[in-house]
Amino acid sequence: MIREFGTSELWFVVSSARWTLALTLIALALGGVLGFVIALLRVSRLAPLRWLAAGWIGLVQGVPVLMLLFLSYYGLSLAGLDLPPLVAAGISLSFYASGFLGEIWRGCIQSVPWQQWEASAALALSRAQQYRYVVLPQAVRIAVPPTVGFIVQLVKNTSIVSIIGVVELARAGHLVNNATFQPMRVFCVVALVYFCICWPISLAARWLERRMHVGRAG
Amino acid sequence: MSVVRVEDVHKSYGALEVLKGVSMQVERGEVVAIIGRSGSGKSTLLRCLNGLEPIQAGRIEVAGHTLDSSGKGLRDLRKDVGIVFQSYNLFPHLKVGENIMLAPRVVLGCSRAEARARAEQTLAQVGLAEKIEAWPDNLSGGQAQRVAIARSLAMQPKVMLFDEVTSALDPELTGEVLATLEGLAQAGMTMLLVTHEMAFARRVANRTVFMHQGLLHEEGPSEALFSAPQTPELRQFLAGGLK
Ligand SMILES: Nc1ncnc2c1ncn2[C@@H]1O[C@H](COP(=O)(O)OP(=O)(O)OP(=O)(O)O)[C@@H](O)[C@H]1O
Ligand SMILES: [Mg+2]
Numbered sequence: 379m380i381r382e383f384g385t386s387e388l389w390f391v392v393s394s395a396r397w398t399l400a401l402t403l404i405a406l407a408l409g410g411v412l413g414f415v416i417a418l419l420r421v422s423r424l425a426p427l428r429w430l431a432a433g434w435i436g437l438v439q440g441v442p443v444l445m446l447l448f449l450s451y452y453g454l455s456l457a458g459l460d461l462p463p464l465v466a467a468g469i470s471l472s473f474y475a476s477g478f479l480g481e482i483w484r485g486c487i488q489s490v491p492w493q494q495w496e497a498s499a500a501l502a503l504s505r506a507q508q509y510r511y512v513v514l515p516q517a518v519r520i521a522v523p524p525t526v527g528f529i530v531q532l533v534k535n536t537s538i539v540s541i542i543g544v545v546e547l548a549r550a551g552h553l554v555n556n557a558t559f560q561p562m563r564v565f566c567v568v569a570l571v572y573f574c575i576c577w578p579i580s581l582a583a584r585w586l587e588r589r590m591h592v593g594r595a596g
Numbered sequence: 597m598s599v600v601r602v603e604d605v606h607k608s609y610g611a612l613e614v615l616k617g618v619s620m621q622v623e624r625g626e627v628v629a630i631i632g633r634s635g636s637g638k639s640t641l642l643r644c645l646n647g648l649e650p651i652q653a654g655r656i657e658v659a660g661h662t663l664d665s666s667g668k669g670l671r672d673l674r675k676d677v678g679i680v681f682q683s684y685n686l687f688p689h690l691k692v693g694e695n696i697m698l699a700p701r702v703v704l705g706c707s708r709a710e711a712r713a714r715a716e717q718t719l720a721q722v723g724l725a726e727k728i729e730a731w732p733d734n735l736s737g738g739q740a741q742r743v744a745i746a747r748s749l750a751m752q753p754k755v756m757l758f759d760e761v762t763s764a765l766d767p768e769l770t771g772e773v774l775a776t777l778e779g780l781a782q783a784g785m786t787m788l789l790v791t792h793e794m795a796f797a798r799r800v801a802n803r804t805v806f807m808h809q810g811l812l813h814e815e816g817p818s819e820a821l822f823s824a825p826q827t828p829e830l831r832q833f834l835a836g837g838l839k
């Protein structure tokens with residue numbers, strides 16, 4: 379039976395964007411915290427910690443997100459840990475985000491000139507104080523554009539979790555298309571919703587970047 | 597009483613031995629200029645003095661703190677020893693006042709009011725009281741360097757080290773920084789300064805040290821050293837007038 383692409387179908391597609399948003403936020407929160415730790419380990423003075431972080435980054439970046447997803451969904455259920463699809467999706471996207479954000483932020487920390495380390499060391503700041511008051515505040519400014527670039531990728535990449543049955547935006551579009559056979563309309567709506575999520579993020583980033591530079595260039 | 601005591605210090609970068617057994621003493625209130633050719637180890641010596649570079653052998657005692665090759669007690673030493681570099685290295689994300697207040701607050705635990713008072717006082721000392729709310733990016737090189745000096749002074753150090761603090765400046769801006777240094781010297785600060793400003797060293801420093809190939813080659817009261825150099829290397833260095 380072929381259905382019309384009416385308001386209830388439209389609402390179904392649009393409202394399923396909440397899962398896209400939720401997954402993005404979860405991945406960003408958990409992956410952000412983990413990624414921050416990874417970035418700090420990556421620039422640690424202890425070589426084994428650096429290797430550990432490099433290994434994690436290499437692993438996450440070297441494996442397709444899809445494999446992370448399968449591992450946390452099917453792999454863990456084999457190990458007796460039956461995760462609901464949404465949880466497995468959140469975990470795998472968090473790992474994915476941690477690897478990329480960790481590497482992005484490592485670069486930002488390292489692009490703070492070494493003289494800033496030296497000047498703050500000469501003022502007797504401890505290593506933790508150097509990070510807290512001198513290096514990280516400068517690294518954050520540098521981090522805004524690449525981090526936002528990654529968030530936009532992340533929003534779009536959440537679509538991959540439709541494979542294990544999470545009905546987020548892409549999956550909802552797929553389901554409605556199967557029922558209505560109106561791919562142009564359906565997927566234009568889906569694309570538009572993705573755009574409405576990603577575009578404001580880019581705008582906010584540009585605004586943030588400008589605001590952060592206000593004080594400096596004068 | 598010696599504020600700085602350096603005994604047979606050796607420092608290498610890999611296979612390159614940069615300091616080959618340096619010994620020197622600096623008395624309280626003394627101003628010592630360090631001169632020498634590029635690569636002779638002047639910067640390295642200063643950086644070793646406040647533990648920015650570890651040493652391989654020898655002993656350094658500054659303001660009552662002892663440094664050896666183990667590198668313990670670094671932070672306590674640095675509270676008493678200020679260093680200013682050729683590149684001012686102000687913190688670009690903090691206003692001038694906050695640049696100066698940071699270390700007193702987080703390292704010494706000063707209250708905000710106390711740190712602010714120190715910032716006002718040291719900025720006045722370098723003649724920049726009105727710049728407390730300025731951003732580092734908006735300062736001239738000479739002003740930035742004076743803020744860097746104020747930032748070090750706010751820790752109320754017992755010794756100040758200066759590494760070619762005027763070398764990055766246009767000639768018309770070096771004067772204001774040299775005047776600041778001279779004021780500090782007159783106020784009784786113990787100072788070691790690496791400099792290429794020979795006239796300034798001769799006039800302001802009590803003593804001048806000539807470094808050559810990782811060793812103190814010749815030293816003496818500035819006036820005597822400049823007017824009657826004893827070694828051919830120093831004579832050649834002064835005659836060449838080169839950096
Ligand atoms: N971090 C480093 N790694 C390796 N070699 C270094 C390092 N820092 C300095 N050197 C070398 O040590 C030697 C002494 O350097 P130093 O900077 O102390 O000289 P300097 O007397 O201050 O010279 P200049 O007048 O050019 O500043 C030079 O040969 C330099 O190349
Ligand atoms: Mg030097």
